[in-house]
Amino acid sequence: MGGVQCSILPDETLCHADAIVLGDAESVWPQVLKDFSDGQMKKVYRDEQATKTLVHVPPRRDIFRKYKYFPNNVIETGRGCPHTCDFCTVAAMHGGLYKKKSIPDVVRDIESLSGKDLYIADDNFVANQKYVIELCKAIAPYGLHWVVEGSILMARNPELMRWMAKAGCVCILNGFESLNPETLKLMGKSWTQTVRTYEESIRAIRDHGISIYGSFVLGYDTDTADDIERTVEFAIEQKLALASFNQVIPFPGTNLYRRLEAEKRLLYDKWWLDPDYFMEKPIFKPGRMAPEALSRGVVKARMEFYRFSNACKRFLDFGANMRNLINAYFFFRSNFTAWKDTVVQDN
Numbered sequence: 001m002g003g004v005q006c007s008i009l010p011d012e013t014l015c016h017a018d019a020i021v022l023g024d025a026e027s028v029w030p031q032v033l034k035d036f037s038d039g040q041m042k043k044v045y046r047d048e049q050a051t052k053t054l055v056h057v058p059p060r061r062d063i064f065r066k067y068k069y070f071p072n073n074v075i076e077t078g079r080g081c082p083h084t085c086d087f088c089t090v091a092a093m094h095g096g097l098y099k100k101k102s103i104p105d106v107v108r109d110i111e112s113l114s115g116k117d118l119y120i121a122d123d124n125f126v127a128n129q130k131y132v133i134e135l136c137k138a139i140a141p142y143g144l145h146w147v148v149e150g151s152i153l154m155a156r157n158p159e160l161m162r163w164m165a166k167a168g169c170v171c172i173l174n175g176f177e178s179l180n181p182e183t184l185k186l187m188g189k190s191w192t193q194t195v196r197t198y199e200e201s202i203r204a205i206r207d208h209g210i211s212i213y214g215s216f217v218l219g220y221d222t223d224t225a226d227d228i229e230r231t232v233e234f235a236i237e238q239k240l241a242l243a244s245f246n247q248v249i250p251f252p253g254t255n256l257y258r259r260l261e262a263e264k265r266l267l268y269d270k271w272w273l274d275p276d277y278f279m280e281k282p283i284f285k286p287g288r289m290a291p292e293a294l295s296r297g298v299v300k301a302r303m304e305f306y307r308f309s310n311a312c313k314r315f316l317d318f319g320a321n322m323r324n325l326i327n328a329y330f331f332f333r334s335n336f337t338a339w340k341d342t343v344v345q346d347n
Contacts, residue, residue, distance in 0.1 A: 008253035023047030054099035092253035136167035155201035211241035221287030
């Protein structure tokens, strides 16, 4: 076994596996296969390459195409993130290390795809902005349409946004997380608004024709029920193409989990192993509201944001959401899916 959960909780995972891989698999996988073939498997394999270069292994896309995964065209240009946010499993896994692939490897991966739509599955696509500009210059001639995740810090670099738009970026997921300065401080994300406000950053990104998927986590000790309502109003007013509203999850290995565990505020010892746990179930005791109030507030936030009347308000953004047919199609398709998964399901 391998992956994030395994790397963060190796002792727990070893109870369920003959061997585990800690960290990135690319550098150790050949040795794993050789040892298996020779009948000499070790219990633990660990990626020891603390470099800033990520080894590219061409994926066997034919394996998963027949299972109708969406989307099929997925690539990766980098892994990890230089930020170490309090709640983030990427920080727990990579410890602030960011690795990038060589641009020729990324281009060859794109050339192996069928179709022009793709999802770039990076933790923080804009972690190395100089690299991204050069990458976008290389892939711009391919006429792609892509969605990605990245830090709001991209809004400070007009050249970066210009080249992302030229290369086909339709939408970027920005982790705003909170509108409350005190909450951002607790998260270790005060840097998100040190130069520009969120409103200014959103305007700068949309001015380049890039739609925004805003991500918010709710339930930190400085959050109240009013903060949840204010967050939804902000997302609608700013005409975000998409938004996710989630109660903050204390993932194992994060500073948040360790703090809540030390303060005896977890409602489950190991919620990820509890068969009765589900996504909206309260996991911990928030500081300024009841656990059930937080869960209800999050569900209500999603329903309000994806309400038909509010979707219409957000759609009427001719700078990004309605800039062209590609952006409009992305908005309709993604909002319909989100509406079906929230409003219809919760009703």
